Amino acid sequence: MIDALHALALGLYLIAAAVLATSFAEARPVAPRTGLALLALGVGAHAAGLAAFIVLHRELPLSGLGPALSSQAFVIAVASLLAMVTRDARALGLVLTPLLAFVLGAAMASGLEPASEPLAFRGAWFAAHVLLATAGYACLAVAFAAGLLYLLQFRALKGKLFGRVFRYFPALEPLDRIGWLAVLLGLPALTIGLGLGWAWTLRYHQSLLATDPKVIWGLLTWGVFAAALLARTGPAREWRGALVSVVGFGVVVASYLALRLFLTAGRGFL
Amino acid sequence: MSVSVVGISHRSAPLEVRERFALPAGDASDVLAELLAAGCSEAVLLSTCNRTELYVRAPMDGTDAPRLGARALCARSRMSEEDAAAYLYTLNGTAAVRHLFRVVSSLDSMVVGEAQIQGQVKEAYGRAAGVQGESNAAGPILSRMFEMALHVGARVRQETRLAEGAASIPGAAVELAGKVFGALADRRVLVLGAGKMSTLTTRCLHEHGVRGITLASRSEERAREVGRRFGAEPVTFDRIAELLPRADLVVSATAAPHVVLTREMIEHAVGRGRHSPLVILDIALPRDVEPEVGSLANVFLYDLDDLSRVIAGTLERRRSELEGAEQIIEDGVREFRSWYRARRVVPVIRALRGHAESMRQRELERARRVLRNLSDEEFEAVDTLTRQLLNKVLHSPTTRLREAAAEGRAGEVADLACYLFSLEGEQDVSSDRSDRAGRETDNYAREARHRNGDGK
Numbered sequence: 001m002i003d004a005l006h007a008l009a010l011g012l013y014l015i016a017a018a019v020l021a022t023s024f025a026e027a028r029p030v031a032p033r034t035g036l037a038l039l040a041l042g043v044g045a046h047a048a049g050l051a052a053f054i055v056l057h058r059e060l061p062l063s064g065l066g067p068a069l070s071s072q073a074f075v076i077a078v079a080s081l082l083a084m085v086t087r088d089a090r091a092l093g094l095v096l097t098p099l100l101a102f103v104l105g106a107a108m109a110s111g112l113e114p115a116s117e118p119l120a121f122r123g124a125w126f127a128a129h130v131l132l133a134t135a136g137y138a139c140l141a142v143a144f145a146a147g148l149l150y151l152l153q154f155r156a157l158k159g160k161l162f163g164r165v166f167r168y169f170p171a172l173e174p175l176d177r178i179g180w181l182a183v184l185l186g187l188p189a190l191t192i193g194l195g196l197g198w199a200w201t202l203r204y205h206q207s208l209l210a211t212d213p214k215v216i217w218g219l220l221t222w223g224v225f226a227a228a229l230l231a232r233t234g235p236a237r238e239w240r241g242a243l244v245s246v247v248g249f250g251v252v253v254a255s256y257l258a259l260r261l262f263l264t265a266g267r268g269f270l
Numbered sequence: 271m272s273v274s275v276v277g278i279s280h281r282s283a284p285l286e287v288r289e290r291f292a293l294p295a296g297d298a299s300d301v302l303a304e305l306l307a308a309g310c311s312e313a314v315l316l317s318t319c320n321r322t323e324l325y326v327r328a329p330m331d332g333t334d335a336p337r338l339g340a341r342a343l344c345a346r347s348r349m350s351e352e353d354a355a356a357y358l359y360t361l362n363g364t365a366a367v368r369h370l371f372r373v374v375s376s377l378d379s380m381v382v383g384e385a386q387i388q389g390q391v392k393e394a395y396g397r398a399a400g401v402q403g404e405s406n407a408a409g410p411i412l413s414r415m416f417e418m419a420l421h422v423g424a425r426v427r428q429e430t431r432l433a434e435g436a437a438s439i440p441g442a443a444v445e446l447a448g449k450v451f452g453a454l455a456d457r458r459v460l461v462l463g464a465g466k467m468s469t470l471t472t473r474c475l476h477e478h479g480v481r482g483i484t485l486a487s488r489s490e491e492r493a494r495e496v497g498r499r500f501g502a503e504p505v506t507f508d509r510i511a512e513l514l515p516r517a518d519l520v521v522s523a524t525a526a527p528h529v530v531l532t533r534e535m536i537e538h539a540v541g542r543g544r545h546s547p548l549v550i551l552d553i554a555l556p557r558d559v560e561p562e563v564g565s566l567a568n569v570f571l572y573d574l575d576d577l578s579r580v581i582a583g584t585l586e587r588r589r590s591e592l593e594g595a596e597q598i599i600e601d602g603v604r605e606f607r608s609w610y611r612a613r614r615v616v617p618v619i620r621a622l623r624g625h626a627e628s629m630r631q632r633e634l635e636r637a638r639r640v641l642r643n644l645s646d647e648e649f650e651a652v653d654t655l656t657r658q659l660l661n662k663v664l665h666s667p668t669t670r671l672r673e674a675a676a677e678g679r680a681g682e683v684a685d686l687a688c689y690l691f692s693l694e695g696e697q698d699v700s701s702d703r704s705d706r707a708g709r710e711t712d713n714y715a716r717e718a719r720h721r722n723g724d725g726k
Contacts, residue, residue, distance in 0.1 A: 028431075029431075029434050088452065157446075157450060157570055160572070160579070162579055162583050171448060171449050171450060171451060172449070172547065235567065235568070236568050237545055238568075239567075239568070
């Protein structure tokens with residue numbers, strides 16, 4: 001049941017991505033509502049899958065790689081839906097739907113079984129830490145999508161390239177607003193999430209190792225958010241903010257892969 | 271089909287000829303009334319900057335409605351019919367219907383996909399509808415034709431991409447600015463110059479909800495005049511340097527033979543802590559803005575060539591939509607022809623049902639005299655039974671008559687029906703002289719729905 005619902009969600013995300021990609025390839029002037037509707041249906045199926053997990057395993061899907069990735073994908077999907085609600089912003093789905101389909105696919109490939117972690121890995125504190133951190137990462141994904149579209153549209157407008165990107169992508173200022181809002185919301189969410197994680201670790205483990213991969217990754221991500229904020233001072237702040245969001249997201253993803261590959265500690269962690 | 275169109279358009283005549291035939295809206299009722307008095311059954315006048323056309327319908331008494339229309343147009347243009355023959359075109363029957371559908375869908379416009387023609391046709395139809403008081407000059411046939419045309423035009427715009435994108439310099443200017451800022455309503459716009467292109471662009475911006483427009487011109491009077499029309503604040507040219515830093519969008523279309531906006535001026539405008547982008551549309555010839563301005567960070571500079579490329583892209587996309595639009599138009603033409611044919615059998619169907627109902631009433635009266643012991647309720651049941659039986663018996667012939675009409679066999683099948691059912695006086699169904707037929711079609715449809723409800 002859990003796998004089936006997740007597979008349905010994945011299928012809907014992929015179809016949404018295909019619909020949006022097709023409309024872009026056909027040089028339509030705006031992303032179709034169908035894409036948004038399919039994403040919404042996918043979110044519904046995904047929510048049902050996570051609910052089934054909770055009912056079956058009597059715990060939140062926050063520990064274990066598969067469940068944690070699925071939760072992350074779900075939060076990204078919800079954030080995408082909220083970001084794409086206006087007609088102009090639907091084009092964000094071109095970037096976000098493949099991204100969340102990838103994350104959900106990785107979750108399913110890892111297996112949607114809870115990790116057999118010690119009892120201390122459960123509890124409201126832990127749940128709040130993970131949920132807030134997940135929300136922060138989802139906001140970073142939205143900032144990345146908005147930033148990428150902004151940079152491409154900026155290039156088209158500055159270079160007087162009046163092709164598909166010019167016609168299909170939203171205007172610069174709405175994209176900048178979405179990216180800026182994502183950073184404004186994501187940074188405090190991640191800050192509180194990391195703070196809760198730090199406090200929870202000290203409470204249950206009495207120490208916090210600087211080489212712990214989750215510490216490294218969390219701080220690095222926080223640094224990306226801070227850099228995205230600082231980039232918005234001075235001239236051409238919109239363009240700089242978009243660039244930092246895009247590069248920063250890449251750094252976060254690359255560092256996650258590097259940490260997973262090269263550091264063995266904390267494998268139960270996302 | 272006795273509808274025709276006679277007229278002149280940008281395809282058949284140069285501007286100096288078209289302007290002689292252009293008729294102001296106030297003259298429409300006189301022209302239409304004259305045509306009706308001269309013998310036309312129905313008439314609608316469409317006069318825009320690119321065409322003047324008369325849609326007419328003749329009764330079946332040999333009246334040459336297109337000739338009457340041509341005569342009316344020539345009389346007002348003060349051009350002889352012989353001279354006008356080189357420019358006037360006449361289309362009859364299905365060709366006239368198709369032409370109107372194409373006109374409304376903007377396929378016959380100078381710029382394919384332009385939006386104004388739909389409203390202009392709607393206004394022309396509305397004027398014709400008010401000419402003769404309760405009955406209208408448009409009549410049942412042209413009314414149906416124009417209503418279907420407007421429906422087809424709306425379908426073309428909704429189901430194809432024919433109306434998308436900018437197809438004019440002002441439109442392309444607004445589209446480019448919109449791609450930087452999104453909504454333009456709250457933007458501050460500085461327009462330089464008060465000539466034709468500036469005025470058109472100012473109007474276009476105003477139509478898109480921009481309210482913060484400042485218009486700078488060397489001629490204060492001209493700036494005031496244009497400003498008054500579109501709510502723009504008129505200023506003198508020497509205030510440009512002061513206004514530039516506050517502007518989000520600059521539209522420059524002066525007649526100056528030299529550069530008006532230098533790189534230094536723009537650098538000063540975008541410096542000093544300004545964070546938002548500046549869009550400059552240089553639609554003057556020769557250019558008003560130094561090209562090097564385009565290399566400044568956060569400044570977007572577009573000239574006439576750039577706007578022309580935007581327009582070219584739009585027109586190319588619209589051309590790719592023509593096939594889809596033509597298909598919708600052909601569907602509309604087929605639907606109109608089916609309706610037109612079906613209406614020709616309405617008098618026969620009415621006569622058939624009337625004849626059958628008369629027979630039923632006579633038999634009911636006879637039965638009432640025999641069945642004296644039946645109560646009122648029981649007799650009402652007998653009435654209902656006979657009515658339902660009659661509806662069921664007549665359903666098939668009625669349906670077959672309408673189907674035959676849609677297939678173009680109205681005449682032969684209607685004649686046969688009249689012969690079989692002894693419907694005297696209804697055999698001349700090929701005649702269009704019944705102007706009641708269109709209204710009868712609508713009344714018949716209402717009655718059919720009522721009967722079907724009773725028949726169940």
